[in-house]
Amino acid sequence: MSEEYYRIRRLPPYVFAEVNAMKAAARQRGEDIIDLGMGNPDGMPPQHVIDKLAEVARSPTAHRYSASMGIKGLRKAQADYYKRRWNVDLDPENEVCVTLGSKEGFANLAQAITAPGDVVLTPNPSYPIHHFGFIIAGAAVRSIPAAPGPLFFEKLELAMRYTVPRPKVLVVGYPSNPTAYTADLQFYEDLVAFAKEAGLVIISDLAYAEIYFGDEPTPSLLQVEGAKDIAVEFTSMSKTYSMAGWRMGFAVGNEKMIAALKRVKSYLDYGAFTPIQAAAVAALNGPQDCVEANRRLYKKRRDVMVEAFGRAGWDIPPPPASMFAWAKIPEQFAELGCMEFSKRLLTEAHVAVAPGIGFGEEGEGYVRLAMVENEQRIRQAAKGVKAMLAKG
Secondary structure (H helix, E strand, C coil): CCCCCHHHHCCCCCHHHHHHHHHHHHHHCCCCCEECCCCCCCCCCCHHHHHHHHHHHCCHHHHCCCCCCCCHHHHHHHHHHHHHHHCCCCCCCCCEEEECHHHHHHHHHHHHHCCCCCEEEEEECCCHHHHHHHHHCCCEEEEEECCCCHHHHHHHHHHHHHCCCCCCEEEECCCCCCCCCCCCHHHHHHHHHHHHHHCCEEEEECCCCCCECCCCCCCCHHHCCCHHHCEEEEEECCCCCCCHHHCCEEEEECHHHHHHHHHHHHHHCCCCCHHHHHHHHHHHHCCCHHHHHHHHHHHHHHHHHHHHHHHHCCCCCCCCECCEEEEECCHHHHHHHHHHHHHHHHHHHCEECEEHHHHCHHHCCEEEEECCCCHHHHHHHHHHHHHHHHHC
8 A cells, every 4th residue: 555545645744733743842841832823712612601511411312413414493593693693594494504613514515516626716825624625525726815805806807717627616714814804795795796707606714703803893795685696604603602622613505505515414424412502502592792702802812912022023913803813924034934933933932823834825924823822921922032033
């Protein structure tokens, strides 16, 4: 068995694995590493959500197989959320599917709707599953700009005109991971109009919908009239309710694509543990003050990071949304590249970040910093960075 498996050949080594291994080794040596690398929330879900999990788990019937598409009450709760939040009507039976986090759902939808050789347009830089979910499915990926605006549509037009075979799927995600780019409703209206004329289907990643720092809430693609004709949107409870380890997400939108996702999932899983789904219902239907509290928490951390790192000599552009900052490598380290800079940051400043190249080649020269440590730790990280910059 000397040959590598076909799909594994199409997957490069996970870029973050090397930095993660160094981080683990440093901690094993007893070093205090401030981890701004992974977007792993450090908070807890609201108490009433945890109480509901425990309550349902005590039921003797709660430990059987669940439903791969999600229990009926949870699908209805997600439809109700879309109605409250964006005034979007969804049919819980046909237009909502519960997923094991948005990452699993995204990969399985890629399997469901693409054939080997299909061309998919994905933003660069972008969250890795946006590219590799389709690569695993056998598709070919062509990059488009991540930032919304005139250049986005200019490159999109060129991709449609000159790519053979003609692209079938377009992926977008705002607020973006890693760049924190945001889009307004006008952008989505233009995007839906373009996609309908071009014969594209759209997959929108809205995992950071509730983490925004301005006065205007994050819009949904599905607010655009007719968007459900061509689009599916993913959301996640990971960041909104600090439920990352629970693995709870949703796909909503186009009935045909949701049906395809449900069919694939019916062969692969029996759904999340029923008590987790019941607790997710409690989160969506219950008090939402925790959502606002998380939003304030990340905004305060953002402000502390921008201020403290700026005084240390590293300018961090303040992100308008998400739990990430996207920053250029300090000029004096630019020639190292983002991977080597990330390693030096870990060994010299004891700060872990995500190298930008892990999000696509357009991420070279940048790193992503996650706001998942408290304010004191962020200031401590800035002190380590200042000492490293002083040494040069």
